[in-house]
Amino acid sequence: MMDRFSFEVTARDGLARRGAIRTPRGEIRTPAFMPVGTAATVKAMTPESVRATGADILLGNTYHLMLRPGAERVARLGGLHRFMNWERPILTDSGGFQVMSLSGLRKLSEEGVRFKSHIDGSEHHLTPERSMEIQRLLGSDIVMCFDECTEFPAPKADAAKSMALSMRWAARSREAFGDRPGHALFGIQQGSVFRDLREESSSALKDVGFDGYAIGGLAVGEGQAAMLDVLDYAPGMLPADHPRYLMGVGKPDDIVGAVMRGVDMFDCVLPSRSGRTGQALTRRGAVNIKNARHADDIRPLDEDCGCPACQSYSRAYLHHVFKAGEIISSMLLTWHNLHYYQSLMQGLREAIEAGALAAFVAEFEATRAEGDIEPL
Incomplete structure (x- = not known):
């Protein structure tokens, strides 16, 4: 088993890159999509099912896991990989975004953030050093710097102040992370x-x-056009021989646009959250399984999809179990959505390797523009 973290770009097409991140726990094929396992689970999925969709890596959440069940407890129980039965790589975010968006009263200082838990109101203090400690206790393979996610919109002076604080915290994160062979620390551009x-x-x-570099502070309400404007230049500011991770993105067309601009890694709750709310994400765009048009439709969500929902169940059944509030609805729709995302990433990787990305993107856009199949 290798004991170090490395990244190699194996093919390029324009600014897009195909490559591989190698870790002691396995290889991550890039461009990569990381399903979000916030509280040590991808909701409605078993780890085996997530792996079957093609996922090489999962994302865990420092904020949620530090509050429940607690990082020290996870460490006593053998670390996050054993705890959640996922032996492949795990990336953990730093907790900064959730502290800003979820916690109750919070006080930001140079030292860190004091906040109250959204679960029970208990008080906590999260600093760059404590974030690094929590992520070490969890045993994550890729650790994120502790940062402040700048609100949008923000006056330039406020954005500059926030960014400068995050850069000071990045330096403290690097120092606290120390020398951990086989584990990586990513800095976050703001x-x-x-x-x-x-x-x-x-x-x-x-x-x-750093071992890798993330682009933070996007997908926070600025809209796709503004996000892509930033991505026209932001990835190129980061080292070309390191992985580039766009945090919290996103929709399929966001991912395609970002890959074309040189981004290697993505995460988003969208495929799993949409699955639980009755929305299937397909090559033809979103399908709302709640709609009455599906009640008598014996066809699959997507006849070309290899996931269990499409191979074995009709739209009529998926409509029924969603309306009936059955758990299998969340399971099947989440599996479909994650399968679609991983199929999209595999298609992007193959297109980059073949030098055919432009044709792939043209077909992707044309198929989405057609919209869902006509009702019966």
Whole structure:
């Protein structure tokens, strides 16, 4: 078993890259989509099912796991991989975004953030050092720096102040992370929608030196056009020989647009959350299984999809179990959505390797534009 973390780009098509992240727990094929396992589970899925969709890596959440069941407890129980029965790589986010968006009263200082748990109101103090400690206790393979996710919209002065604080926290995260062979620490570029702030952030991160680099502070309400405008330049500011991770993104067309601009890694709750709310994500766009048009439809969601929902069940059945509130509805629709995302990533990887990305994207867009199949 190898004992170190490495990244190799094996093919390029324009700015898009195909590659491999190698870790002691296995290889991550890039571009990669990471299903979100917030509380040590991808909701409505077993780890075996998630792996069967093609996922090489999962994302866990520092904030949620530190509150329940607690990082020290997870460590006593053998670490997050054993705890949740996922022996492949895990990336953990730093907790910064959730502290800002979920916790009760919170107080931000140079030291870190004091906040009250959204679960029971208990008080906690999260700092770069504590975030690194929690992620070490969890045993995650890819650790994220502790940062402040800049709100949107933010005046430039506020965005600059927030970014500068995150860069100081990045340096403290790097120091606290220490030397951990086989584990990686990613820095997070901030700067909102301001190019010069993104450049300043990138320079600060490169001065510290990280194993990979993330683009943060997007998909927070700025809209796709503004996000892609930032992605026209932000990935190129980061080292070309390291993986680039766009945090919290996103919709299938967001992912395709970001891959074309040089991004290697993605995560989003969308496929699993949509599955639980009756929305199937397909090559032809979103299908709302709640709609009455599906009640007598014997056809699958997508006749070309290899997932269990499409291979063995009709739209009529999926409509029925959703309306009846049956658990299998969440299971089948989540499996379908995650299968679709991993199929999309595999298609992107193959297209980049073949030098055929433009044709792949044209077909992707044309199929989505057709919309769902006609009702019976």
